[in-house]
Amino acid sequence: MSANVSLIEYENTPVKVVALRKTPKIETPGFVLDEVDERKEFSVPFWVASVLVETGLAKYGEEGLTAEEWTSTHFKERFNPGGPPGALSKDFYAKAYISLTLAAKAAEGDPAKVEQLNRLHARFREIIESRVNKVTRIATTETSPQPGILQTEEQILYQSLEHIIAEWRRDLRRLGTK
Structure with missing residues (x-):
């Protein structure tokens, strides 16, 4: 991290999410999410979690600081x-x-x-x-x-x-x- 705070590092922070339904394997350049069963908790980078939550595939298992x-x-x-x-x-x-x-x-x-x-x-x-x-x-x-x-x-x-x-x-x- 440079003297400037890098949001990319924060966006790549691992967070826990819970699958709301069975999710197929998802591949994008630089990232692969293996198939996930419904109600299974797993960790992904925050930016991936945001997409999964927005598309209704998952919910946050943790939301930063309590x-x-x-x-x-x-x-x-x-x-x-x-x-x-x-x-x-x-x-x-x-x-x-x-x-x-x-x-x-x-x-x-x-x-x-x-x-x-x-x-x-x-x-x-x-x-x-x-x-x-x-x-x-x-x-x-x-x-x-x-x-x-x-x-x-x-x-x-x-x-x-x-x-x-x-x-x-x-x-x-x-x-x-x-």
């Missing part, structure tokens, strides 16, 4: 904004993408769900801002973060910031020396 995961993460990030970062659930940002994408689809034409989606976006923004602040603080300390604490996306941000800050420090520390 309400409990959203609440817990939001609470932890808001409760201790100045402290060190805690570990997020595995693949947090990919799951958040899936949750927000599905919530946006569900909200189309439903004012109550649009309001829920707006609250979810606000919660996500607060989590992001908290994490950015924590990653930035770590990048300024001249120490490495504990393994497993930062998500892949945060590790990329940390490395970019740490490099910029280290160069800046090195250049300024040279001032007045020969």
Whole structure:
């Protein structure tokens, strides 16, 4: 993943779906889905799951982050904004993408769900801002973060910031020396 977040990576996140009826083998360039029996749970990339759900062949078996995961993460990030970062659930940002994408689809034409989606976006923004602040603080300390604490996306941000800050420090520390 580059410094820019790649939606392609999120679209290829494996998700579980449940077949609503027997599905024949499906082949497209770069992807093959073997025949699936009705009510069988299986994993496919999110983009494939979206097509299967839209065509009525499957339903989502999981829909990204649960309400409990959203609440817990939001609470932890808001409760201790100045402290060190805690570990997020595995693949947090990919799951958040899936949750927000599905919530946006569900909200189309439903004012109550649009309001829920707006609250979810606000919660996500607060989590992001908290994490950015924590990653930035770590990048300024001249120490490495504990393994497993930062998500892949945060590790990329940390490395970019740490490099910029280290160069800046090195250049300024040279001032007045020969």
